[in-house]
Amino acid sequence: MNLSYQKRFSLLEAHNFRCIYCKEYIRFKDLEIDHIIPKYLLLKPIEHQKIIKDYGLDENFDIEDYINLLPAHDWCNRTKKRLVFDKGAALYYINIARSTAQKAREIERRILNSLSSDKWLLKIGSAIENNIISKEDLNNLMKHFDSTEKDRYEPIVVSFSINLYHNENQFEDLSSVQVYDFLEKELMNYLNSIIDGKFYYTESSYRNGEVISVRLAFAQLDFEKLEKFSLRNWEIMEVNYYSEIYSDYS
Numbered sequence: 528m529n530l531s532y533q534k535r536f537s538l539l540e541a542h543n544f545r546c547i548y549c550k551e552y553i554r555f556k557d558l559e560i561d562h563i564i565p566k567y568l569l570l571k572p573i574e575h576q577k578i579i580k581d582y583g584l585d586e587n588f589d590i591e592d593y594i595n596l597l598p599a600h601d602w603c604n605r606t607k608k609r610l611v612f613d614k615g616a617a618l619y620y621i622n623i624a625r626s627t628a629q630k631a632r633e634i635e636r637r638i639l640n641s642l643s644s645d646k647w648l649l650k651i652g653s654a655i656e657n658n659i660i661s662k663e664d665l666n667n668l669m670k671h672f673d674s675t676e677k678d679r680y681e682p683i684v685v686s687f688s689i690n691l692y693h694n695e696n697q698f699e700d701l702s703s704v705q706v707y708d709f710l711e712k713e714l715m716n717y718l719n720s721i722i723d724g725k726f727y728y729t730e731s732s733y734r735n736g737e738v739i740s741v742r743l744a745f746a747q748l749d750f751e752k753l754e755k756f757s758l759r760n761w762e763i764m765e766v767n768y769y770s771e772i773y774s775d776y777s
């Protein structure tokens with residue numbers, strides 16, 4: 528969501544206002560920008576580098592550039608959110624994006640060149656006066672900017688998991704609940720010692736007798752520190768933007 532407004536619009540116009548998946552017309556308010564190489568990889572430098580290399584992409588390949596962006600309907604994209612394209616599909620879509628990237632850049636330049644505040648205020652005023660745009664449209668527009676503002680502070684959710692099997696014989700004299708509590712507390716203490724910012728549980732931990740899974744949200748996360756994470760057999764299972772896991776974030 529944190530792509531600039533004119534970039535979103537330029538992309539849409541460059542693709543003739545058509546959804547990449549269903550080919551139907553997209554109204555601006557229904558537009559979702561699909562990142563072909565998913566954006567969450569920006570949070571995982573090692574995996575990110577690996578995919579760039581495996582897919583034979585330029586090492587400076589910019590996930591936020593037009594060559595990685597496609598317009599889709601809200602509903603067409605949403606179903607694909609969790610899906611990472613395989614190499615063939617990714618390269619197919621990147622080719623499409625690449626072929627329209629130049630056009631999108633030109634449209635963006637044209638928009639920027641035509642911006643002069645008086646002219647635009649006049650246009651917006653006339654558009655409202657003549658019911659060409661409604662107050663609701665304007666409100667949606669303002670909401671867009673509010674959420675872009677929020678995106679900059681969006682927390683990162685990290686899922687940690689440990690398989691008790693590997694630790695079993697170290698805690699022979701403790702009940703299993705005591706072992707769970709101990710391990711979880713140890714994780715929290717360890718994270719407190721390596722991470723500067725605040726973090727909190729987004730849901731209670733999951734315990735099934737074999738595995739403990741803990742989901743924590745970090746307000747500001749230093750990825751270099753997270754990459755050095757090493758504690759018993761705890762593993763980092765998943766790193767994501769908060770909104771990719773919990774839909775209540777908007």
Ligand SMILES: [Zn+2]
Pocket residue numbers: 546547548549550551599600603
């Ligand atoms: Zn569609």
